Amino acid sequence: MFLLRKWTGLVRPMQSYFLTGGITIILRRFIQSIKKWGYIVFFKWSILHLVMGFLLGRALILQELSPFAVPYFAVMYFLRKDKIFYIGLALVFGASTHHAGLGWMTFFSLFLTLITLLIMERHHKTDLSYTPFIVLGSVLISHTIYDYYEGTWNGYALFMNGVEAVMSLVLTLIFIQSLPVLSFKKQRYQLKNEEVVCLVILLASVMTGTIGWYVENTSVEHILSRFLVLVFAFIGGGTVGATVGVVTGIILSLADINAMYQMSLLAFSGLLAGLLKEGGRLGTIAGMMIGSSILSIYVGNQGEIIASVRESAVAVLLFLLMPRPILTAISRYIPGSQEYMQSQNDYLRKVRDVTAEKVQNFARLFEQLSVSFIEYAPAEQENEQKIDLFLSEVTRQTCQKCWKKEQCWDRDFLNTYESMAVMAKQIDETGELHQMDVPGPFQKKCVKTDKVIQAMHHQLDQLKHHLQMKRQIQDARRLVGDQLAGVSRVMRDFSKEIQKEAEDLNVQEQQILNALEGLGLSIRDVEVVSLEEGNVHIRVTLPSCFARDECQKIVAPLLTNLLGENIAVKQDEMEDDADGYCILSLVSAKEYMVETGVAGAAKGGKLLSGDSFKSMDLGNGKFALAISDGMGNGERAHMESTATLELLQQLLKSGMDETLALKSVNSILSLRSTDEIFATVDLALIDLYSADTRFIKFGSTPSFVKRGNRVFTISSSNLPIGIIQDIEVDVVSEQLKPGDLLIMMTDGIYDAPGDVENKERWMKRIIAELETDDPQEVADCLLERVIRHHYGEIADDMTVMVARIDRQLPEWSAIQIPNFDKIERPSQTVS
Amino acid sequence: MSLEIDLEQRDRILIVRLKGELDHHTSDELKKQLESAIEEADIQHIILSLKNLQFMDSSGIGVILGRYKKISQKQGEMVVCSINPTIKRLFELSGLFKILKLKESEEDALHMLGVA
Numbered sequence: 001m002f003l004l005r006k007w008t009g010l011v012r013p014m015q016s017y018f019l020t021g022g023i024t025i026i027l028r029r030f031i032q033s034i035k036k037w038g039y040i041v042f043f044k045w046s047i048l049h050l051v052m053g054f055l056l057g058r059a060l061i062l063q064e065l066s067p068f069a070v071p072y073f074a075v076m077y078f079l080r081k082d083k084i085f086y087i088g089l090a091l092v093f094g095a096s097t098h099h100a101g102l103g104w105m106t107f108f109s110l111f112l113t114l115i116t117l118l119i120m121e122r123h124h125k126t127d128l129s130y131t132p133f134i135v136l137g138s139v140l141i142s143h144t145i146y147d148y149y150e151g152t153w154n155g156y157a158l159f160m161n162g163v164e165a166v167m168s169l170v171l172t173l174i175f176i177q178s179l180p181v182l183s184f185k186k187q188r189y190q191l192k193n194e195e196v197v198c199l200v201i202l203l204a205s206v207m208t209g210t211i212g213w214y215v216e217n218t219s220v221e222h223i224l225s226r227f228l229v230l231v232f233a234f235i236g237g238g239t240v241g242a243t244v245g246v247v248t249g250i251i252l253s254l255a256d257i258n259a260m261y262q263m264s265l266l267a268f269s270g271l272l273a274g275l276l277k278e279g280g281r282l283g284t285i286a287g288m289m290i291g292s293s294i295l296s297i298y299v300g301n302q303g304e305i306i307a308s309v310r311e312s313a314v315a316v317l318l319f320l321l322m323p324r325p326i327l328t329a330i331s332r333y334i335p336g337s338q339e340y341m342q343s344q345n346d347y348l349r350k351v352r353d354v355t356a357e358k359v360q361n362f363a364r365l366f367e368q369l370s371v372s373f374i375e376y377a378p379a380e381q382e383n384e385q386k387i388d389l390f391l392s393e394v395t396r397q398t399c400q401k402c403w404k405k406e407q408c409w410d411r412d413f414l415n416t417y418e419s420m421a422v423m424a425k426q427i428d429e430t431g432e433l434h435q436m437d438v439p440g441p442f443q444k445k446c447v448k449t450d451k452v453i454q455a456m457h458h459q460l461d462q463l464k465h466h467l468q469m470k471r472q473i474q475d476a477r478r479l480v481g482d483q484l485a486g487v488s489r490v491m492r493d494f495s496k497e498i499q500k501e502a503e504d505l506n507v508q509e510q511q512i513l514n515a516l517e518g519l520g521l522s523i524r525d526v527e528v529v530s531l532e533e534g535n536v537h538i539r540v541t542l543p544s545c546f547a548r549d550e551c552q553k554i555v556a557p558l559l560t561n562l563l564g565e566n567i568a569v570k571q572d573e574m575e576d577d578a579d580g581y582c583i584l585s586l587v588s589a590k591e592y593m594v595e596t597g598v599a600g601a602a603k604g605g606k607l608l609s610g611d612s613f614k615s616m617d618l619g620n621g622k623f624a625l626a627i628s629d630g631m632g633n634g635e636r637a638h639m640e641s642t643a644t645l646e647l648l649q650q651l652l653k654s655g656m657d658e659t660l661a662l663k664s665v666n667s668i669l670s671l672r673s674t675d676e677i678f679a680t681v682d683l684a685l686i687d688l689y690s691a692d693t694r695f696i697k698f699g700s701t702p703s704f705v706k707r708g709n710r711v712f713t714i715s716s717s718n719l720p721i722g723i724i725q726d727i728e729v730d731v732v733s734e735q736l737k738p739g740d741l742l743i744m745m746t747d748g749i750y751d752a753p754g755d756v757e758n759k760e761r762w763m764k765r766i767i768a769e770l771e772t773d774d775p776q777e778v779a780d781c782l783l784e785r786v787i788r789h790h791y792g793e794i795a796d797d798m799t800v801m802v803a804r805i806d807r808q809l810p811e812w813s814a815i816q817i818p819n820f821d822k823i824e825r826p827s828q829t830v831s
Numbered sequence: 832m833s834l835e836i837d838l839e840q841r842d843r844i845l846i847v848r849l850k851g852e853l854d855h856h857t858s859d860e861l862k863k864q865l866e867s868a869i870e871e872a873d874i875q876h877i878i879l880s881l882k883n884l885q886f887m888d889s890s891g892i893g894v895i896l897g898r899y900k901k902i903s904q905k906q907g908e909m910v911v912c913s914i915n916p917t918i919k920r921l922f923e924l925s926g927l928f929k930i931l932k933l934k935e936s937e938e939d940a941l942h943m944l945g946v947a
Contacts, residue, residue, distance in 0.1 A: 431875075464905075468904055629889065631889065631890070631893050632855070632890065632893075633855075678893060678896065680889070697924075698926070699889070699892065699924075699925045699926060700924075701924060702924065715923075715924055717923050717924055717925065717926035717927075717928070717929070718926040718929075719896070719925065719926040719927070719929060719930065720892065720893075720896065720925065720926075723896045723897075723900060724896075724899075724900070724930065728929065730926075747888060747889050751888055758917075759917075760920075796855075796888070
């Protein structure tokens, strides 16, 4: 089917070139009729199969064996049962062109095969796996019987029949592999190497059928074999070209023992043609001409040389006439060709795009859900309606059971209603209703004023309770909405990341490859995942260096120079392949590194502290330091603070924005229980590329930064986490510098001086007095200092966390290579 | 030094005067007293008068936040007055001024809440 499509694809561009108006219509009709006729010729009549049948019927090996006909017939029985009669006819006709006896023998074998297949089908055992044996049996039996009938029955004939039967069996196996390809039953079928060989065997077998045909003294089989080698060499390169040459050569020489040297000729010219395929069709042709001429000059006499050149020339002509789309179509099937790689890449890209789109769809879905959660607010009832509802509840408890109901509500409805509405308004506004607030007329009329007032109070309480519940539900709803929005954002970023990987960075890959090879390293592959500044990711495959650290000492420094940014080997992503290759992940080296130290004590010297701390690399170039102080002391406080930090860590690691992450933690903790449990959170996020640090403090004490001899505080004020549901988050940013000490502490430390007038100044002085700048020592010293201040008493849980920011220096300096330019980064198109 | 608690009720406003140190030893007592006052007298607003409060720690903040939660459900407000600089700094750090109002004196606070 696709062959036809390609042909029309060829004609179409011509159309747009020089055809306009009426001519276009005529030509279009013409193309359509070609298409229609092509379809009829190829599929309805299956001309191709008939021609192949004819040639295979004709094909002879060693002048007497014809092992092709029966396998072809048997396999076609499964592929085109509707045309099996004609195919059989073509085979018999092909065989009869040699001599009538062969025709009869073929007919007899085919008949036997057909009978066996039909019997098998009746017993529901039609299966391709039995076919080779059926073929073996029928060839052996039919030929032996034929020989017996002809009287040429002897040991030699019997042996040859055995050989022919075994060959038929093997050929059946090969045809089963290759025939479906030619009958275009499968779309997008990618051939394995052995399948390519099978296909070539089939084509060569078909070619054997042309043996003995000469056109103007040139042998058709030679032309066709050279043509075949040319096509495959052009598509698949040297290896495929040589393979095809060998296979066709051997089958042709089996048919005609004199053509033995054809094998070496075809193989050699196939190899040459394939090697020169980079030069396009002309290169391939040159390879073929050179290959075939050299060998025929070497082997043959003058006449043969001229014949050979003529054959090659005709093959070349055929090859030149072959439309490009057909070549492209064939090459999609051949592994190793560029089109094959292209189609694989296309497929991968498509999968990636589809994945990205799916993730994006999910993101959109979550966003939509979040919007519907947040937006949905039950409409406020109209004031009047509210009062009506309120009054009906009140009267249900009072007037409904009152003997004066008829008098008040039936006869004097308006007045009663108005008075009660006034009372309702009064109680709604002030929250109170006293005897004196009741309107005069009502007081006179009603006999149960006390009860009414009481009922109203009661109802008001209930209403308030109801409202509060409603508000809580609404808050919960908003929380869910915010969460969903956060998830949606994370997914959207993820989908962008997926698509970003699709960027084509071939040029840069080649550049890096050249540079590395220029240094004399043997590189198998360079794969650029990302070139974004500060987020470079390159994978290099090279022979394992057996811990000589070539990667750190050569590859990384070289890339540092090429990219103008520090590159480091990601140690935990080094993979050693089984075949002695090693895959390196090279990433942007972080500009800064953080070293931390922590010291803490629980109240009264106990084991369990109510404080928790975490320091973690978030993996996205950010380093997080967090301290949480649970309310109170002991186990409960410990659980509270640990839970807070765990939750925070998970949210931050999932890529959620820190403000939203903290808001979520707050909402979850405050919804979780109605107890007034809270925890403070002190979070510092250090950007490892810029050392820009964001501080978020929830009810926590100030942090201190020691820069040289100077100490300054960082404070921000947010409510402790877990109490008020809707919090605003204040974030404080500070640019840290290399060598800075960041000191975070819980109030156990901060409040330690107790009655000192200015705790901040006290703490600053203590920190300034410290002589060490090792984070752990600083933490230990501070804790000791504070405990000493209280003469050894530990009044509260205490935790102090110290981080030192340092510039990260690469171990090896960059390698300068004179002839290589800096790599150009693609402009980032992040929408 | 311990904590002296002085409670005074005006209409639905509770004036809380604290003297001494509010820490984890004394915060439970304060919590108990405030809780019963709010429940029994149907208090809506609270004024914290902290002129003589010398020290306060995180448990004190816990008590204040807990009470705030209670009265805010009744649309009540919490006002702090006569606060000394140390405690004020603590309030600032804890973000309490995001929810509490600060007034110079008890009179100002009462005036703000609509009681002269």
